[in-house]
Amino acid sequence: MSTTELGPNNRSGDYDIMEPYWRMVSDIVAGAKAMRAAKSGADNPYLPKFPNESDADYAYRVANAKFTNIYRDIIETLAAKPFTKEVALAEDAPDDFKKIAEDIDGAGNHLHTFAGRSFFAGINNAVDWIMVDYVKMRPGTTLADERSMNARPYWVHVEAPRVLAVYSARIGAKEELVHVRIAETGKARDGYGETITNRVRVYNREPIVDTDGAVINYAPATFEVYEQKTSSASSGAKTSSWDLVDQGPISIGVIPMVPFIAGRRIEGTWQFVPPMQDAAYLQIEHFQQETNLKSIKEQACFPMLAGNGVAPVLEDGKAKAVPIGPKSVLYAPPNGEGEHGEWQFIEPNAESLKFLAADVEATEQQLRELGRQPLTAKTGNITVTTAAFAGDKANSVIQAWALNLKDALENAWALTAKWLGQSEGPTVVVDTDFDVGLSDEKDPDNLLKMRERGDLSGQTLGEEFKRRGILSVEWDYDEEVKRITEEIPGEPNEADGPPMEDAA
Structure with missing residues (x-):
């Protein structure tokens, strides 16, 4: 089967709106090489060409652009904040789930590692996706065969730029995915070379309509996989088509995709307001400022020589280049009226360099302040609050993101449970206690004063300092009391002998 015109790789309108931002932050995270190599037509989109700037000068400026990646550091x-403690399943989780968590993606990665990658990508792109798949079995495979082949559910991390289209609908009281298209690029060894294959995976649920044509429900989910094929015509022209290479039902009935949302979703769409977009745009401005300062500093190292009242030496009708250096001699002969010319260097004003350097420093400071805001800014941006963590409160933006991650992971475990034929998935433990005390530098002093007044016990004081990272995570109150007791000088016993002054 092949498709014409709009193929499975067609992108949705929501994707087209988000794609420029995703491309920009992808370039920023990739670093200096990607920022310099970016193209929009013939120009670099992050370093616009100056008016009247020659192509050679522009190419040199872009190739040597300076880029300090503050955004990626932020x-x-x-x-990293929610991952100082391991993301794990609750103690009462069934052993089957705990075993899967040890190798969640079939590539040897623990749930903690997988969650960390999704969290980073979600903050960067505003949304990230988890696909829960199952090892494909041949028809007629028995349960014993599945166990011998270690057939089980596994998770696939799908970054937002790969999800070409997402459509959802209200089914009963719940919003569910009804159509998703995912770009998949495969790489295979071909002798001593390799072959790149472009594929698109399509998940779909066909609408069920009543006699009046109104949608009353959606059919169970199915999947299709299309592969891009290229063929050559007799004229030498190449044509491309998308051929169906795999298809079938999804036995759990739903599309096995879960979003982790860090941005603010625009109602009725799958578009998002990225949480770090201000920082990303400011990083671009910082890139331009740094590059401009570097260019001016380079020009200051090679000031322009001006000959006032000196006629140029012509060679083939063009002014001959003037030699500059310690072994060069420049002449300014008199003009016959007793006057002579003079040579002088024209250099940029040092004050302008100081101003530009201060401007770069101010932008860097502003950028780092933007990066700190998610740790301190109050928010209620939690997509779904389940019964498992109804008592948790998000005191900062990043805590809300951590709770959203917990929600996404538990939704992915719910899909995993469906694949295993179980009714519900386990509870996931994600640390949200990482920002305690960050918004108040006097917090430790206040705790010490409470201890002095007798409002806190020594154990509580130590535990609060442990929460704030002042004490090591290995700190233990009982062990500390034991050590302190050992340091207290005691009465000498008979085994120690008499005091030194008595012995004398």
């Missing part, structure tokens, strides 16, 4: 710092 995202990595924020994304």
Whole structure:
């Protein structure tokens, strides 16, 4: 089967709106090489060409652009906060789930590692996706065969730029996915080379309509996999088609995809307001400022030589280049009227360099402040609050993201449970206590004062300091009391002998 015109790789309108932002943050995270190599037509979209700037000068400026990646440092710092403690299943989780959590993606990665990657990508792209799949079995495979082949559900991390289209609908009281298209690129060894294959996976639930044509429900989910094929015509022209290479039902009946949302979803769409977009745009401005300062500093190292009242030496009708250096001699002969020319260097004003450097520093400070805001800003941006953590409160933006991650992971476990024929998935433990005390530098002093007044016990004080990272995570109150007791000088016993002054 092949498709014409709009193929399975067609992108939704929501995707087209989000894609420029995803491309920008992808370039930023990738670093200096990607930022310099980015193209929009013939120009770099992050370093616009100056008016009247020659192509050679512009190419040199872009190739040598300076890029300090503050944005990536911010995202990595924020994304690490919930992972100082292991993301794990609750103690009462069934052993089957705990075993899967040890190798959640079939590639040897623990649930903690998988969750960390999803959290980083979600903050960066505003949304991230988890696909819960099952090892495909041939028809007629028995349960014993499945066990011998270690057939089980596994998770696939799908970053937002790969999800070409998402459509959802209200089914009963719940919003559910009814159509998803995912770009999949495969790489296979071909002798001593390799072959790249472009595929698109399509999940779909056909609408069920009544006699009046109104949608009353949706059919169980199915999947199709299309592969791009290229063929050559007799004229030498190449044509491309998408051929159906696999298809079938999804036995659990639903599309096995779960979103982790860190941005603010625009109602009625699958578009998002990225949580870090201000920081991303400011990083671009910082990139431009740093590059401009570097260019001006380079020009200041090679000031322009001006010859006032000096006629240029012509060679083939063009002014001959003037030699500059310690072994060069420049002449300014008199003009016959007793006057002579002079040579002088024209250099940029040092004050302008100081101003530009201060401007770069101010932008960097502003960028880091934007990166700190998710740790301190209050929010209620929680997509779904389940009974498992109804008592939790999000005191900061990043805590809300951590709770959203917990919700997404538990939804993915619910799909995993469906694949295993179980009624419900386990509870996931995600640390949200990481920002305690960050918004108040006097917090430790206040705790000490409470201890002095007798409002806190020594054990509670130690535990609060442990929460704030002042004490090691290995700190133990009982062990500490024991050590303190051992340090208290005691009365000498008979085995120690008489005091030194008595012995004398």
